[in-house]
Amino acid sequence: MAGARVDPEVGWDENPGAHDHDVELVLAFLNTIDVEQGTDVLTEPGRWQDWVSGLRFEPHSVDDRANGSVEQVRAVRDALRAAVADGDSPANGAGGHVRVELLGGVPTLVAGDPLGAVLAAAARLAVLGDWDRVKICPADDCRWAFFDHSRNRSRTWCSMRVCGNRTKARNWRERARLRP
Ligand SMILES: [Zn+2]
Numbered sequence: 001m002a003g004a005r006v007d008p009e010v011g012w013d014e015n016p017g018a019h020d021h022d023v024e025l026v027l028a029f030l031n032t033i034d035v036e037q038g039t040d041v042l043t044e045p046g047r048w049q050d051w052v053s054g055l056r057f058e059p060h061s062v063d064d065r066a067n068g069s070v071e072q073v074r075a076v077r078d079a080l081r082a083a084v085a086d087g088d089s090p091a092n093g094a095g096g097h098v099r100v101e102l103l104g105g106v107p108t109l110v111a112g113d114p115l116g117a118v119l120a121a122a123a124r125l126a127v128l129g130d131w132d133r134v135k136i137c138p139a140d141d142c143r144w145a146f147f148d149h150s151r152n153r154s155r156t157w158c159s160m161r162v163c164g165n166r167t168k169a170r171n172w173r174e175r176a177r178l179r180p
Contacts, residue, residue, distance in 0.1 A: 019128065022122075023121075023130075023147045026122050026125060029077060029118040030080060030081055032051060032077060033081075034144075035140075036142055036144070042070055042073060043074070048070050048073060052114045055114060072115070073115050075092060081145070084136050085143075095115070095119060096111065096115030096120075097112030098110065098111050098120045098123070099112065109123060109124065132153060133147050135147075135155065135156075137156075137163050138163075139166065139167050142158060142162075142163050
């Protein structure tokens with residue numbers, strides 16, 4: 001779909017409690033693969049580092065700067081996408097570095113690496129009961145991750161206007177073709 005893509009240029013360290021920012025970060029991470037364009041940030045050399053520098057990520061402690069390999073990052077992303085798309089995902093041992101620290105007396109998830117920042121954002125959405133609002137468009141040529149803001153969480157397509165109608169039209173054409 002066009003028009004509503006999330007810019008991966010999102011900062012992490014400015015306001016870690018902001019819900020919208022968590023949504024943006026999680027979506028940007030899930031959409032590092034773009035089925036429509038046939039691109040994948042995590043298979044093209046150097047693109048992940050570019051993506052991370054776009055985050056303006058600042059580790060809170062330098063000794064914890066363990067950056068997982070791109071393969072690990074990709075494994076986590078693909079597991080997250082499978083979880084979102086199918087509601088099921090095999091256990092995945094790979095993960096980012098996240099600690100809980102008391103910041104100003106408040107227990108706070110603190111990321112030690114960029115993948116940890118993404119997973120901490122996803123964990124906050126889960127705690128707030130919003131993880132099931134993160135969805136992946138079922139259109140085979142789209143598969144774009146989006147956030148379902150609808151009150152009853154009923155949204156299926158990234159865009160009814162684009163993917164919903166396109167798929168309905170295709171199903172109609174297929175039925176018409178099969179008709180004797
Ligand atoms: Zn779509």
